[in-house]
Amino acid sequence: MVAEAAAEEDRSGAALKRPREEGDGGDLPELELRTYRPQRILGQGSFGKVYQACVLETGDTVAIKSIGIKALPGQCFQQLSGRNDREVQILKELSGHPNIVCLKGAFLSGVDGTEPKLNLVLEFLSDTLHRVLKHYNQMSQMMEHRYVRLYQYQLLRGLAYAHGKGIVHIDIKPQNLLLDGGSHTLKICDWGTARRMTLGGQAAAYACSRYYRAPELILGATSYTSAVDLWSAGCVFAEMLIGQPLFTGADGIKQLVEIIKVLGTPSALDLRAMNPNYPSYEFAPAVSPQPWERVLRGFAPREANELAEMLLKYDPAARLQPIQALMHRFFDALRIAEQPDHLTLFNFLHGELDWCTQQERERLIPRWYLVKHSPSTKSR
Numbered sequence: 001m002v003a004e005a006a007a008e009e010d011r012s013g014a015a016l017k018r019p020r021e022e023g024d025g026g027d028l029p030e031l032e033l034r035t036y037r038p039q040r041i042l043g044q045g046s047f048g049k050v051y052q053a054c055v056l057e058t059g060d061t062v063a064i065k066s067i068g069i070k071a072l073p074g075q076c077f078q079q080l081s082g083r084n085d086r087e088v089q090i091l092k093e094l095s096g097h098p099n100i101v102c103l104k105g106a107f108l109s110g111v112d113g114t115e116p117k118l119n120l121v122l123e124f125l126s127d128t129l130h131r132v133l134k135h136y137n138q139m140s141q142m143m144e145h146r147y148v149r150l151y152q153y154q155l156l157r158g159l160a161y162a163h164g165k166g167i168v169h170i171d172i173k174p175q176n177l178l179l180d181g182g183s184h185t186l187k188i189c190d191w192g193t194a195r196r197m198t199l200g201g202q203a204a205a206y207a208c209s210r211y212y213r214a215p216e217l218i219l220g221a222t223s224y225t226s227a228v229d230l231w232s233a234g235c236v237f238a239e240m241l242i243g244q245p246l247f248t249g250a251d252g253i254k255q256l257v258e259i260i261k262v263l264g265t266p267s268a269l270d271l272r273a274m275n276p277n278y279p280s281y282e283f284a285p286a287v288s289p290q291p292w293e294r295v296l297r298g299f300a301p302r303e304a305n306e307l308a309e310m311l312l313k314y315d316p317a318a319r320l321q322p323i324q325a326l327m328h329r330f331f332d333a334l335r336i337a338e339q340p341d342h343l344t345l346f347n348f349l350h351g352e353l354d355w356c357t358q359q360e361r362e363r364l365i366p367r368w369y370l371v372k373h374s375p376s377t378k379s380r
């Protein structure tokens, strides 16, 4: 396995070439023959490891997600299936959006050995939102609101794009949000558990990390919608504002109790909206909802309280759709005046605003940006 073997080799200073294997990369983004020298492990999970690696031919830094797979000798990409193939296919479809991690290519390694691996070569980003929040915590500081605004906007924009293509991430959490420390760009990574939305699509109730898990999943709904990501995005938003996770249950049921403490007891209608098959159930004693100013401990501006409330609704269909969320007045400060950090927020891709009316487009793209980027201005 290239990445793993090279990680071992790193200590001796050697590097390995990525071997070209029969049939590999056939259905994947072009990947030239490159030599990767792994430098450190960025993440480690049940699936395998993510390495930071240097491309010796170009000096570029990349991340390599190396996933253990079941493969038969001589197997090629076209024969991969299930979860492994899904992450590649979904990343291929979404790559190119400024708020989705870019897949540069992929290759199989060790197919003829005992440890076959699928290696995804990804653009490298220096940080995750999780690490940045931890850093603020260690310094006993809160994240400045201008960063909360920038990061939440980009998270919602990435989700709007994926959902527009019928793809639900299902595991939105700070660990899966990459950040570039210099430009403050946020990119969604880890599409390993993502699903294509199909009518009545099934999700396991344990899908999504617990603190960010939508209540319909806790209640055992097996058919889900993209609204599960909007719940998670609401949790991430609150976490940036208060500096710690909003709902922290020790298990699925305690997680629901934490949610009820804030949102109040779900009504019969809410319960039906979350899971029509859930047996009718009386939550006793009834708990009243908390005002969001209090939940966010007075740290947040009024518009932020409003946005959190609109994302964190029991009824999945009542949660603010991501493109609508981008239009929320909490983000007006990003649009109001030209700032170098904000230029990349409005470079909407062809088709990205297809679902929007003209009026909505005008709301999303500030006038100063249009003036700056109109063809006549460029040619001058």
Ligand SMILES: Nc1ncnc2c1ncn2[C@@H]1O[C@H](COP(=O)(O)OP(=O)(O)OP(=O)(O)O)[C@@H](O)[C@H]1O
Pocket (backbone or CB within 6 Å): 042, 043, 044, 045, 046, 047, 050, 063, 065, 101, 122, 123, 124, 125, 126, 127, 128, 175, 176, 178, 189, 190, 191, 192, 193
């Ligand atoms: N492109 C990247 N640049 C920098 N760091 C990355 C990149 N991709 C992943 N990482 C780091 O590696 C960690 C694990 O990656 P990822 O989230 O894709 O895998 P995972 O959560 O372990 O996998 P899965 O949920 O698919 O089993 C991330 O939380 C992040 O810290």
Ligand SMILES: [Mg+2]
Pocket (backbone or CB within 6 Å): 175, 176, 190
């Ligand atoms: Mg992850």
